[in-house]
Amino acid sequence: MAFESFSEAQNFFLWSGFIIAFIMGTVVNKTNFCTMGAISDWINIGDTGRWRAWLLAIAVAITGVILLEGLGLANPDSAFPPYRGGDLIWLENMLGGLLFGIGMTLASGCGTKNLIRLGAGNIKSLVVLAIIGVIAYFMINPFPNSDQTLMSVLFYDWIRPAAVNVGVSQDIGSVISEENTGTVRLVAGSILVVAMLLYIFRSAEYRSSFDNILSGIVVGLAVVAAWYITSNVILVQDEESYGLRDYVQQWDFLAEDAEATPPADSRFLAAQSYTFINPMGQFLGYAGSGFERSLLTFGIMATLGIITGSLFWSLVNKSFRIEWFASTNDFVNHCIGAVLMGFGGVLALGCTIGQAVTGISTLAIGSFLTFIAIVFGCAVTMKVQLYRMVYADEGNFISALLTGLVDIKLLPSSMRKHDAV
Numbered sequence: 001m002a003f004e005s006f007s008e009a010q011n012f013f014l015w016s017g018f019i020i021a022f023i024m025g026t027v028v029n030k031t032n033f034c035t036m037g038a039i040s041d042w043i044n045i046g047d048t049g050r051w052r053a054w055l056l057a058i059a060v061a062i063t064g065v066i067l068l069e070g071l072g073l074a075n076p077d078s079a080f081p082p083y084r085g086g087d088l089i090w091l092e093n094m095l096g097g098l099l100f101g102i103g104m105t106l107a108s109g110c111g112t113k114n115l116i117r118l119g120a121g122n123i124k125s126l127v128v129l130a131i132i133g134v135i136a137y138f139m140i141n142p143f144p145n146s147d148q149t150l151m152s153v154l155f156y157d158w159i160r161p162a163a164v165n166v167g168v169s170q171d172i173g174s175v176i177s178e179e180n181t182g183t184v185r186l187v188a189g190s191i192l193v194v195a196m197l198l199y200i201f202r203s204a205e206y207r208s209s210f211d212n213i214l215s216g217i218v219v220g221l222a223v224v225a226a227w228y229i230t231s232n233v234i235l236v237q238d239e240e241s242y243g244l245r246d247y248v249q250q251w252d253f254l255a256e257d258a259e260a261t262p263p264a265d266s267r268f269l270a271a272q273s274y275t276f277i278n279p280m281g282q283f284l285g286y287a288g289s290g291f292e293r294s295l296l297t298f299g300i301m302a303t304l305g306i307i308t309g310s311l312f313w314s315l316v317n318k319s320f321r322i323e324w325f326a327s328t329n330d331f332v333n334h335c336i337g338a339v340l341m342g343f344g345g346v347l348a349l350g351c352t353i354g355q356a357v358t359g360i361s362t363l364a365i366g367s368f369l370t371f372i373a374i375v376f377g378c379a380v381t382m383k384v385q386l387y388r389m390v391y392a393d394e395g396n397f398i399s400a401l402l403t404g405l406v407d408i409k410l411l412p413s414s415m416r417k418h419d420a421v
Contacts, residue, residue: 002234002241006255006262009235009244013269016229017298018305021274024222025116025309030317033215034113035352036104039378043408044386049209052200053216054356059196060220061361065227066189070182074231076362077169078245080270081278081349083364084169089349090369091162092155096348097355097370099340100277101377105385107337110352111276111345115303119310122323127331128338129280135342136281155347172363189363223358226273230298244269261294268297273361275354277345279303348373380404391418 003009027033031053038050068074077084104110107128109117114125114132139150166175173185200216201207235242237254247254248266255262263269268282279299286295314320325331345351348370350359356374359367383404384397391400399417406416 001229001232002236004236006235006244006247009233010263010269013230013233013244014296014298014301017226018301018308020222020225020229021302021305022309022312024219024274025119025306026313027215027218027309028112028306029116029120029310029313031211031215033212033219034109035356035374036109036113036378039375040382043379043382048203049206049212052203052206053212054352055196056200056213056216057219057223057357058360059193059200060217061223061357062189062363063193064220064224065361066186066193068224068228068231070186074227075271076171076227078270079362080267080272081275081354083349083355083359083362083367084171084174085366086165086168086170087163088166088170088366089160089163090366091159092347093349093355093366093369094373095159096344096346097373098377099344100348100351100370101344101374101379102381103337103340103342103344104352104374105337105378105381106333107341108334111280111341112306112351112353115276115306116310117323119307119312120314121320124323124325124330124334128334128341131335131338132277132342132345133280133284135339136277136346137284138281139343139346140278140281141285150343151346159347166365170365172365175365185363192363219353219357223273223353223361226298226302226358227271227361230273231271263297264292264294268299272298273358274302275299275350275358276303276306277341277351277354280342281346379408383407386421387418390421 001012003012032050033053034050035054038054041047041049042051065074065076069076100110104113107114108124111129111132114122114128118125118129135150142149167178168174169181171181171185172188173181173183176184176188206212233244235244235247242250242254245266248262248269251262276299279297279302282295282297283300283303286292286297286300289295311320325334341351345354348355349366350356350370352374355367355370360371380401384400387400387403388397402411402415403418405411406413407420
């Protein structure tokens with residue numbers, strides 16, 4: 001995908017992200033693909049259909065990235081965000097994932113699900129997304145007339161020192177063998193994918209569910225397609241080829257006078273795939289600037305694509321419906337959940353798509369830690385909510401928490417405080 005003009009190359013880069021996300025948004029709405037719903041179905045009623053769909057998306061994404069990287073057609077090593085960074089920020093991954101898992105439960109869905117709901121007319125999701133955007137923006141960008149961010153004020157001094165340097169890269173292949181990284185990635189990734197597929201398709205009920213299979217494949221392929229496109233948009237000048245990020249970093253030497261203004265941050269032109277928490281913050285900055293072209297990113301276009309795809313499907317099947325908060329308590333829960341998702345998604349470098357599918361597709365250790373923490377945070381929160389509701393007159397938070405942990409096999413049954421529900 002070679003272009004002679006930066007403007008043409010950038011437009012292709014951005015609009016490709018929108019179109020693929022539009023398809024993903026359409027399918028996610030149509031099939032009711034939902035990561036929080038997947039955990040809820042599994043934990044509360046033993047239905048693993050949507051859980052297996054999520055795992056199928058991960059398996060497809062891993063397979064695609066392994067193949068593309070082996071052929072030299074994807075470059076996760078220089079991705080944004082840096083999933084494979086040599087510093088394993090394990091505490092940020094786990095704390096961020098935990099906060100995100102709790103938050104998405106309180107807010108009735110992860111960031112992606114709220115984008116889908118917004119496209120279908122749910123105004124509650126607009127409030128959630130706005131709060132996430134504000135938190136995500138100020139986690140990275142300084143407050144007005146200050147050099148301080150939420151990250152530097154609340155987290156950096158105590159959480160970043162916990163990072164562990166694991167070498168050049170934290171992906172499984174590099175950690176196991178720096179000399180044979182590619183081979184180890186292929187072997188380890190293949191073993192993981194085969195194990196996942198055996199588990200996923202062992203269920204006859206799942207094998208008969210067209211929507212769950214379709215959603216897993218489409219979400220996984222969307223992540224792979226984004227990796228391919230963002231890794232292969234090339235600008236050719238004077239018989240020399242440049243990736244978009246390299247070109248922008250040499251703008252003063254390479255760009256013609258008639259060229260458009262370069263993006264404000266060249267990192268947003270690196271190889272990347274879908275993630276939706278940081279881009280909500282990017283969108284806030286973009287809108288606040290008066291929609292300055294230099295602040296338009298792949299992530300912003302992906303966010304708009306998801307919403308538009310969901311809107312399209314909700315109009316096609318006539319499911320578009322305006323929704324608002326059912327009560328003050330509903331409003332408060334959604335706001336708290338949004339705040340936690342904003343903090344957690346940035347700390348962990350992603351969400352249930354950004355880390356649990358896109359990040360894991362690179363086989364980064366931090367992505368696996370984030371995925372586990374999100375699932376744990378969501379599952380425990382659901383159990384606490386359930387037991388506090390059922391035993392409202394005779395229980396408290398601690399008893400609900402202990403019983404929930406017993407239910408998910410993390411504590412012995414002797415510590416149960418309530419009868420199982």
